[in-house]
Amino acid sequence: MPRYNPSELEPRWQAYWEENATFRTPDEPGEKKRYILDMFPYPSGDGLHVGHPEGYTATDIVARFARARGESVLHPMGFDAFGLPAEEHAIKTGEHPRVQTQRNIDNFTRQLKMLGFSYDWDRVVSTTDEDYFRWTQWIFLVLYDTWFDEDAQAGRPIAELPIPAEVEAEGSDAVCKYQDKHRLAYQDDALVNWCPALGTVLANEEVQDGRSDRGDHPVKRIPLRQWMLRITSYAERLLDGLDDLDWPAGIKKLQRDWIGRSTGAEVDFYVGEDASRQQWLDSRQDGGFPAATDSSFLRVYTTRPDTLYGATYMVVSPEHEMLGELTTSEQADAVQAYCEKASFKSDRERTDGDRAKTGVFTGSHAINPVNGQPVPIWVADYVLAGYGTGAIMAVPAHDDRDFEFAKQFDLSVVPVVNPPDDHPQRDEILSGNACFASEGNAINSGEFDGQETQAVKTAVTAMLNEAGLAAVAVNYKLRDWLFSRQRFWGEPFPILHEIDEQGELTGMKRAVPDSELPVRLPELEDFKPHGRPEPPLAKADDDWLYVTLDGKRYRRETNTMPQWAGSCWYYLRYIDPQNQQAMIDPTREQTWMPVDLYVGGAEHAVLHLLYSRFWHKVLYDRGHLSCPEPFAKLVNQGMILGEVEFTGYQSSTGEPVSSSQVKRDAEGERVGPDGVPVTMIKLAEEEVSKQGDGFVLKDDPNVRIDSRAFKMSKSRGNVVNPDEVVREYGADSLRLYEMFMGPLEATKPWAMTGVGGVRNFLDRVWRMIVEPKADELVLAAAMSDEPCDADQKRMLHATIKKVTEDTEALSFNTAIARMMEFTNFFTRADQRPREAMQQFLVLLNPYAPHIAEELWQVLGGNGSISHQPWPQWDADALVEASIEVPVQINGKVKAKIQVASEISKEDLEQAALQDPKVESLIADRTIVKRIVVPGRLVNLVVK
RNA sequence: GCCGGAGUGGCGGAAUUGGCAGACGCGCCGGAUUCAAAAUCCGGUGGCCGCAAGGCUGUGUGGGUUCGAGUCCCACCUCCGGUACCA
Numbered sequence A: 001m002p003r004y005n006p007s008e009l010e011p012r013w014q015a016y017w018e019e020n021a022t023f024r025t026p027d028e029p030g031e032k033k034r035y036i037l038d039m040f041p042y043p044s045g046d047g048l049h050v051g052h053p054e055g056y057t058a059t060d061i062v063a064r065f066a067r068a069r070g071e072s073v074l075h076p077m078g079f080d081a082f083g084l085p086a087e088e089h090a091i092k093t094g095e096h097p098r099v100q101t102q103r104n105i106d107n108f109t110r111q112l113k114m115l116g117f118s119y120d121w122d123r124v125v126s127t128t129d130e131d132y133f134r135w136t137q138w139i140f141l142v143l144y145d146t147w148f149d150e151d152a153q154a155g156r157p158i159a160e161l162p163i164p165a166e167v168e169a170e171g172s173d174a175v176c177k178y179q180d181k182h183r184l185a186y187q188d189d190a191l192v193n194w195c196p197a198l199g200t201v202l203a204n205e206e207v208q209d210g211r212s213d214r215g216d217h218p219v220k221r222i223p224l225r226q227w228m229l230r231i232t233s234y235a236e237r238l239l240d241g242l243d244d245l246d247w248p249a250g251i252k253k254l255q256r257d258w259i260g261r262s263t264g265a266e267v268d269f270y271v272g273e274d275a276s277r278q279q280w281l282d283s284r285q286d287g288g289f290p291a292a293t294d295s296s297f298l299r300v301y302t303t304r305p306d307t308l309y310g311a312t313y314m315v316v317s318p319e320h321e322m323l324g325e326l327t328t329s330e331q332a333d334a335v336q337a338y339c340e341k342a343s344f345k346s347d348r349e350r351t352d353g354d355r356a357k358t359g360v361f362t363g364s365h366a367i368n369p370v371n372g373q374p375v376p377i378w379v380a381d382y383v384l385a386g387y388g389t390g391a392i393m394a395v396p397a398h399d400d401r402d403f404e405f406a407k408q409f410d411l412s413v414v415p416v417v418n419p420p421d422d423h424p425q426r427d428e429i430l431s432g433n434a435c436f437a438s439e440g441n442a443i444n445s446g447e448f449d450g451q452e453t454q455a456v457k458t459a460v461t462a463m464l465n466e467a468g469l470a471a472v473a474v475n476y477k478l479r480d481w482l483f484s485r486q487r488f489w490g491e492p493f494p495i496l497h498e499i500d501e502q503g504e505l506t507g508m509k510r511a512v513p514d515s516e517l518p519v520r521l522p523e524l525e526d527f528k529p530h531g532r533p534e535p536p537l538a539k540a541d542d543d544w545l546y547v548t549l550d551g552k553r554y555r556r557e558t559n560t561m562p563q564w565a566g567s568c569w570y571y572l573r574y575i576d577p578q579n580q581q582a583m584i585d586p587t588r589e590q591t592w593m594p595v596d597l598y599v600g601g602a603e604h605a606v607l608h609l610l611y612s613r614f615w616h617k618v619l620y621d622r623g624h625l626s627c628p629e630p631f632a633k634l635v636n637q638g639m640i641l642g643e644v645e646f647t648g649y650q651s652s653t654g655e656p657v658s659s660s661q662v663k664r665d666a667e668g669e670r671v672g673p674d675g676v677p678v679t680m681i682k683l684a685e686e687e688v689s690k691q692g693d694g695f696v697l698k699d700d701p702n703v704r705i706d707s708r709a710f711k712m713s714k715s716r717g718n719v720v721n722p723d724e725v726v727r728e729y730g731a732d733s734l735r736l737y738e739m740f741m742g743p744l745e746a747t748k749p750w751a752m753t754g755v756g757g758v759r760n761f762l763d764r765v766w767r768m769i770v771e772p773k774a775d776e777l778v779l780a781a782a783m784s785d786e787p788c789d790a791d792q793k794r795m796l797h798a799t800i801k802k803v804t805e806d807t808e809a810l811s812f813n814t815a816i817a818r819m820m821e822f823t824n825f826f827t828r829a830d831q832r833p834r835e836a837m838q839q840f841l842v843l844l845n846p847y848a849p850h851i852a853e854e855l856w857q858v859l860g861g862n863g864s865i866s867h868q869p870w871p872q873w874d875a876d877a878l879v880e881a882s883i884e885v886p887v888q889i890n891g892k893v894k895a896k897i898q899v900a901s902e903i904s905k906e907d908l909e910q911a912a913l914q915d916p917k918v919e920s921l922i923a924d925r926t927i928v929k930r931i932v933v934p935g936r937l938v939n940l941v942v943k
Numbered sequence B: 001g002c003c004g005g006a007g008u009g010g011c012g013g014a015a016u017u018g019g020c021a022g023a024c025g026c027g028c029c030g031g032a033u034u035c036a037a038a039a040u041c042c043g044g045u046g047g048c049c050g051c052a053a054g055g056c057u058g059u060g061u062g063g064g065u066u067c068g069a070g071u072c073c074c075a076c077c078u079c080c081g082g083u084a085c086c087a
Helices: A005-022 A052-068 A084-093 A098-114 A131-143 A163-168 A172-179 A231-244 A249-259 A277-285 A305-310 A332-344 A400-409 A426-430 A452-467 A586-592 A605-619 A721-728 A731-740 A752-769 A790-808 A812-828 A834-844 A851-858 A905-916 A918-922
Strands: A033-038 A072-074 A146-149 A154-157 A186-194 A200-202 A218-231 A260-270 A297-302 A313-316 A360-367 A374-379 A391-394 A469-477 A495-499 A505-511 A546-549 A552-556 A598-601 A634-637 A645-650 A681-684 A688-691 A694-697 A704-708 A882-889 A892-900 A927-933 A937-942
Touching: A005 A098, A005 A634, A005 A721, A005 A731, A005 A851, A033 A052, A033 A586, A052 A072, A052 A200, A052 A598, A052 A634, A052 A731, A084 A098, A084 A154, A098 A721, A131 A186, A131 A598, A131 A605, A131 A752, A146 A790, A163 A172, A163 A681, A172 A505, A231 A249, A231 A605, A249 A277, A249 A704, A260 A277, A260 A305, A260 A452, A260 A605, A297 A305, A297 A391, A332 A360, A332 A374, A452 A892, A495 A546, A552 A752, A605 A752, A704 A851, A721 A731, A731 A812, A731 A851, A752 A812, A752 A834, A752 A851, A790 A812, A790 A834, A812 A834, A834 A851, A882 A918, A892 A918, A905 A918, A905 A927, A918 A937
Parallel strands: A033 A072, A033 A598, A313 A374, A598 A634, A882 A937
Antiparallel strands: A146 A154, A186 A200, A186 A218, A260 A297, A260 A360, A260 A469, A313 A391, A360 A374, A495 A505, A495 A552, A546 A552, A645 A681, A645 A704, A688 A694, A694 A704, A882 A892, A927 A937
16 A cells, blocks of 8 residues: 555655755855744754754745745754753763763754755854854954944954053053953953852852752852953944844844833932032032042932932942942941841842842931932942942832832932822822822922923933033943853853963963964863862863963963853854855855844843844954844744643642632642642543633532643653654654644644644645555546646635745745645545646645655656745636625625626625515615625625 | 733634634544444534524623724733843
8 A cells, every 4th residue: 555654755855855965055046045044952962842843844944935936045054062961961970071962963963854854964063163163262352352432333443442641651561451441352350159069150040049959059159250241332233223123023122121221310419528519519510520430429320310309318239339438437337247148149139029128328428419408328239239320319209119118217208290180199199108100290399390200301410410410321231241151061262361470360361363263172081170169171281271372371261151152153154164264254144144034932032132133243343244133034933832731639638629729829839728738630631621711620510620731841741752753643744733733933732633633634645646545656546637627726826825925924824724725625626637736746845845755756746846946826717707795784794695706896786785685684674874895795784 | 010922612723904703623423434443535513592494692801993893992801921129
């Protein structure tokens, strides 16, 4: 029996494609190019997950479709192969991360090939290849060699940085240090998670509630010299660039919010001696608002300068540099104790949830510049050191956080914005017992009373600016990018630190010359932590660690780059993966960039995409790239959940508990109505039945059952393995099912019966062309060389149209539905024109390429079906002689009439009125309105 | 709390953007084929009322706009995802 046997035919066609290099990227792209990109995977030891092939199938369909339409396609794949799991494995087993990584890459490659994706396998890159990370290091050096010119809003070579005369005068070391302060890649002290018990520095994701994930040991935050990338300089450009991108609106918003631009004012509050205040004010009047700060005043950033009259106290962050000077001797102990406590808290703890506000009075006061009133200065950890100036003016009447703090410590509340007359809490607000954070008319604000918030903002800022006490300011939530990791399995930094004769660091550093790249990872005896808060590379032999260059001795940088580094620019290397002379050939870059379609998970919505855009813009500024944005169109595929599960609950005594009575207690534990924890039990579909909105236990309909699909996870045991699906149903069925489940962007649950459904469809396609009853592989008896009749032609051309349009719109599920209709139609026909079958296979090919190739050959086609041009539909063939039009009476369909498709409005109305059913329904009533939409419907409004 | 997204048959989902709700698939029911089964093929399948013809009702809830609303507007509910004091 010549049955459809994917396990035989799929590997055969995969071998054919490989041998014939069917999907090689053309060297000289034709008129239209299309760069179709997947977010490359981290090759984990678990292998491919069914979530991966969702996006990969979508892009593969688009790639095959575009090729058939004569476009030149670049469709590559690679591996984001640096990362923590391989390193942890190495620490445990002593096996070099490279070994395990290669094994995983091999397995991923096998699985990807098994699914028949049309990648150009000659262009595979892995971020761990020396040939690749050589250029990652090179790009780092571009960042290191660049400063950001605010006026030009562009990155420029560090050599072009204007050096102030006073720096110049101090000599070349001072100039170097000045330059270092302006580079896009610079060093700064930042806090790391140091775990003394494990003797290692941990990544944020390895720390849970201040304790290590592994072993549950305490983790301390200690400052360590770190590499930072000055992404904040590009904040404005990164914001602006979003406008022209064809990205989901949600992702753009996420990026905008992450960058978090706000405008307001910086305002200086005098903190010096009362006696010198007038002198200070005079100097400001003459000199204007200074760029640099000194200890005579406290500078704050606010987005609500209109509420300055309501600023009743100030707060500085525990890390604020002026805190020491502001603290009076009486308060010194309390302040010191408070700051110490704060320093032990992680960022997370400090900003976690709605915990009560804490803080300590410093003992000093500042003078509110608008009214000359003294206001107390507090220190509190609800003010973040890294945002704005690290200090705030607190307006408890109009800021929820300040209000909460003021209530806690009994500070005064002065309302300065009048809430609307109908505001439910108006009286409380005006008496200082509630907070009103919206806009309105000013009150208690001197000359500004009665004006609207926006006007007051501008006026107050202008007034203070006139006096040299404030200036308009812009702030971003975006922080500079902490770029170094204390890890082994990452790219080494191509940086050398100068050491003197005693082996001490001099503080001077230099880039490794281009010709010396790549800086390879050292060979280590083992990968176990060495117990110091220093990166593992510090364990390397002196051969690696120390370098002599131009007569000077250097110690290599021992931090490594984060995993993001390699993924920031891989899309460029695919274009020219073998280039030994450059990161990318400029002509090729111009030919293929930007990426026309980028598909991947929404979890990378912010970081990966923002980091990539940042690097891209720097490389663009420095003349290495021709387009300002890397990814023209972005699509996020939705998550695939496990099979739907029915979950019931049981009390401790084994009694079933209705899910409507199960609540979560304070710890998040599920408890029954008595507050005692319940146990979850998995139920089979047969044990439940539908009732109302939900499901209930069949045996006891009073017990409600939860029904939902969960994220796939090993611990839950609901992970679907693509290897098994391919073994059972074939790769074409897996591909087709992933696309048929629903819209690409939607989150959707897996259902193995659905895979059976699409497999059924492919079996039907097979039998539509191959004779199922014959012993040999022969064409179906119904196959005919006659042309299509009118109905067949209409079905064929309507299918071509629908599949073409839906594929273009990435609406794969409906395209597949249409191909199913086509197949149902033609399997019923006893004459199946060969030509229709052939055209159909070309449509099916992007979706299920193996069976399409096989049947194409069975039908006598030459070579690969992938070389066949995409069919065109004939609009004339779609026209039907007569169509059915519904007739509504008062908006409800009461009859259907058969009319000529080209019928005029008047004739359609006549036809509707003459329909016997309609006649009888309107017989004794009057028609008050007639709506006639030719080709669509007739609606008669009667009384 | 805030920000996104989504609520349509037993289930996954369609619906040319305001014009016949439920395409297609799964599941289920009936029939054909078979000694029997699998496979296959044909038909049915939102709910309620009715022997039937047919009628009523129906896209999370309540209101509104319209000749006409799953689709637009207002208010609310539920679920999923993200986020967390950014002044």
